[in-house]
Amino acid sequence: MGRSPPCSDENWVVKKGPWTPEEDIALVSYVQQHGPGNWRFVPAKTGLLRCSKSCRLRWTNxxxxxxxxxxxxxxxxxxxxxxxxxxxxxWAAIASYLPERTDNDIKNYWNTHLRKKIRKLEAGPYGNYSGERPEPTSTSRSNMSRGQWERRLQTDIGMAKQALSDALSVDHPNPMGVPNNRNAFTDIHKPLQHQPSSAANCYASSAHNISRLLEGWMKKPLETVKVEEAGTNTNRISSNGLSYNTSVQSYNSEVSYSEGSPKNEYDLTPERRENGKSSLRTLEKWLLLDEESAVMAPLEPQGNRGSLMMDMPFGEGLSNCAYRAPTNNY
DNA sequence: AATGATGCCAACCGCTCCTCA
DNA sequence: ATGAGGAGCGGTTGGCATCAT
Structure with missing residues (x-):
């Protein structure tokens, strides 16, 4: 079995830049046969002159x-x-709440649209915006002392817990715990309307054979995934005083395509996205640990890597949130 | 119509996390 | 316990498209 080309290795000719339809077909064919994963084998098995990382990215995004x-x-x-x-x-954590969007899409959308919008809103009608809103990013850590950072983290954890607690409370008028000065967005708690994939949202394949290749592949459940209707297997998990109704995510996907792509894009529109891959690591840490241990010690590796769905209380759009199971006890 | 500025987004890069031997 | 390698994440970039002048 050949070694996959690293992304930076002089001895390998690694192709970069936009993917061609032919490359996409090769990648899709591979995933169709083997399922997503084991990316290191993909270049060797498909003959693609791409590094494994690039293959994974192309698939996931x-x-x-x-x-x-x-x-x-x-x-x-x-x-x-x-x-x-x-x-x-x-972004990955945020994307897990928007199952049809990729973290890259959300990140791009934030950087190109929302950040400006937020700045405008925070400036408000009185123009009292005083600068960039502090973001709880890891990079901000480098500018603080350890003590400062830990205090900040403790505060963040407390705020996050409170916000999540609020978010999970059916009766709470402002479920995401958004500060009042952002009440322009507080109607988020209204039930989200299901957004069916309209023709406008669907991109045609410029290579229809990809659609044929893909037809049915998602209909075949992967070994690790239970096939059942969404929400039929409901569990309840608790942690630190917070508890959630959970249900095993359904895996009943079909693939459809439509015409009208403005670019060389293929819209693959199953009823459900692939299972799991929740990346709510940080959120999970906040939920699983008390503040002190969260600050002083890393979270132990989780034994169960299964994926759950959180039954969020405010509408369909938020109800199907991936959540990695914290324990084996369900 | 030509040209420069700006916007957008797919893809890359470098880092951290996770798994496993 | 530890180190190596794979996977995943977030920041950044490059190139094309669109807009403004």
Whole structure:
């Protein structure tokens, strides 16, 4: 079995830049046969002159079924704003709340649209905006002493817990715990309307054979995934006084395609995205540990890597949030 | 119509995390 | 306990598209 080309290795001719339809077909064919994962084998097995990382990225950000493209809806926008306020620039975690969007898409959308919008809003009608809103990013840590950083983290954890607690409370008028000065967005708690993939959101394949290649691959469940209807297997987990209804994510996907791509993009639109891959590590740490241990010690590796769905109390759009199971006890 | 400025986004890079031997 | 290698994440970049002048 050949070694996969590293992304930077003089001895390998690694192709970079935009992917061609032919490369996409090769990658999709591989995933169809083997499932996503084991990316290091992909270049050797497919003959692609790409590094494994590039293959994974292309799949997760572009070719993976279930990705919605096109404009973000108002609801999605509000969710991103709330989640960014809550989680910081943890795009993967934010993306897990928007199953049809990739972290890259959300990150780009934030950087190109929302950041400006937020700045404008925070400046407000009175123009009292005093600078960049502090974000709980890891990079900000480097400018603080350890003590400062730990205190800041403790505060962040407390705020995050409170916000999540609020978010999970059905009766709470402001479920994401958004500060009042951002009440322009507090209607997030209204039930989210399901956004069916409209023709405008669907991108045609410029290579229809990809659609044929993909047809049915998601219908075949992967070995590790249970096939069942969404929400039929509901559990309850508790941690630090917070508890959640959870249900095993369904895995009943179909792939569909439509015409009208403005670019060489393929829209793969299953009813459900692939299972799992929640990346709410930080959130999980906040939930699983008390403040002191969260600050002083890293979280023990989690034994169970299964994925759960959180039953969020405010509408369909938020109800299917991936959440990595914290324990084996369910 | 030509040209420069700006916006957008797919892809890359470098780092950290995770797993496993 | 530890180190190596793979996977994943967030920041950044490069190039194309669109807009403004």
């Amino acid at each position: 572009y070719l993976r079924p279930g990705i919605k493209r096109g404009n973000f809806t108002d609801q999605e926008e509000k969710m991103i704003i709330h989640l960014q306020a809550l989680l910081g620039n943890r």
